[in-house]
Amino acid sequence: MSNNILEVKDLKVSFHTYAGEVHAVRGVTFNLKKGEALAIVGESGCGKSVTSQAIMRLIATPPGEIKSTSSILFDGKTDIVKLSDKEMENLRGSEMGMIFQDPMTSLNPTMKIGKQIAEGLIKHQGLSKQAARERAIEMLRLVGIPNPEGRVDQYPHQFSGGMRQRVMIAIALACNPKLLIADEPTTALDVTIQAQILDLMRDLQEKTGASIILITHDLGVVADLAQRVVVMYAGKVVEQGSVDDIFYNPQHPYTWGLMRSVPRLDNDEKQELIPIEGTPPDLIAPPKGCAFAARCPYAMEVCLEADPDITKINSGHSASCWLLHPNAPKVERPVEVGGHHNG
């Protein structure tokens, strides 16, 4: 039990809009072990960012609402959903840090880099300005910024995108948090810089032992950094398991679709990428059955009527699909791009 840094149970988040209540996250459950890197994947609007922001309690309420039946147990004892704002402030930044998608906009343009790193240190660790500044320089060096003594007094516009993301990582890790949430940390960067940032994150995870939640829609990034994967669709977890489980033995048709829509470099055959047809359902009025049924080539009658239960494949691998029911017809997993199954 205490092996988990984070236990998310039945997390439900809604946004109250003029059009109605948008059920962005509809009962998400997953655990994160200490020192583990977990990836949350899914297409835009599936609720992965909302999930991560709910964990940080960064969702503006109103219009957002984290349902009171949800629980997010941090470090085995603190339920984030029930914390007061003040208690949450003390947790944020010190115990958990966050990196955002776009490094060009996520730093304050009128504040020196050093000060932006130091702020959290002064607040959470009670450091003096001077001590915090020294620690900021140390952090800049740690994230691989050359000449940190000179850079510490510069402004964000004097840094490139990749360098800014390094600064963001420095801010997030300044207080040695136990949990780092990275919301698409490489999406806005070009490919060579992406690789550097991922290397840096892996490196820092080893050094600090922090657990990571990585939000992404890039399966390449998942394979690179994560040990476990949560696949989300329309505000629900459809499948979760280890990287090997998800990549080599996926069970949910949506995961199959995701795998088939990504190009592979490990074979020379002519490749055709197969998109998942259709669009995700409207979350103002989510379907009563499986949310993926409308786009699923294997959908049965029951899929439209009732939501499937979670089926355990092995100890860490589970999926929610009627095809896994003992009475369901056996469906052959479609051949992936590249023409062969691994595993």
Next chain:
Amino acid sequence: MLRFILRRLIYGIITLWVLITLTFILMHNLPGDPFANSQKLSPEAKATLMKTYGLDQPIWVQYGSYLKKIATFDFGVSFNYPTRSVNDVLKQTFPTSAELGMYAIIIAVIIGLTLGIVAALNHNKGWDYVAMLTAIIGVSAPAFVIGPLLSYFIGVKLGWLPPALWKSPEYKILPTITLAFGTLATMARMMRTSMLDVVSQDYVKTAKSKGLSRFAVVVKHTIRNAMLPIITILGVALVNITTGAFVVEQIFAVPGMGKFFVQSISTNDYTMIMGMTIFYAALLIVAIMVTDVMYGVVDPRIRLAKGGK
């Protein structure tokens, strides 16, 4: 930075020269002349006067000698009040106008920004509506409506404050409010929009994710960035306040420059028109220059873009 200021200074002087030339031409194309109103004047006497003031000479000669004179900051003697030089009038009346203007801009900035911030932090709640209602009244009701209303109700009916004149501090409250109101309202609306824009920026989310208190997030990360666009309109606000002062000074019988400026035009008081125009123009050019420099100080991105420190 120094090079930037120097360059702006040269531009300022060129602007001023264009302005002087245009005003000079326009003024001499106005019907009548400075002595048209004095009917008692015999043609001979008028000719003598014209000669004394050099008005009988071709216009470009007058223009040349005028430029020479103002290069030594000599704006000449008023045609309307022959006992007073334009410089005297400026010396006498400018401090009052400046005082009124200063109060007004300080009040407008402080209260305007506060209203904007309060409105944005209570977006779509009671205080937002109160602040924006005030702002809409301020934007839509001109000083010549608000001024007499304040003067009549607060000054005459209720008797809380003196309705006019410019003596001890309590006399200065109503004119200041009247003059500040429009600018205050613009500031409040701008600040609110700007705050709402900044609040949804990613870096504000970053600041929150560091666990900073709401107060620290608002003060350190939101307000400073939200103020950047306000600084750009500060120059314009200053222009509005100085020109608005003409009206407000009339309403409250404040002995400022406004009266002389308006009168000088209707009486064709050439030296006074030129003197006042040049003085105001120079003042505003300097004010806008200062705003630009200030913008660079507050926003580090501009500082660099303008060619280094």
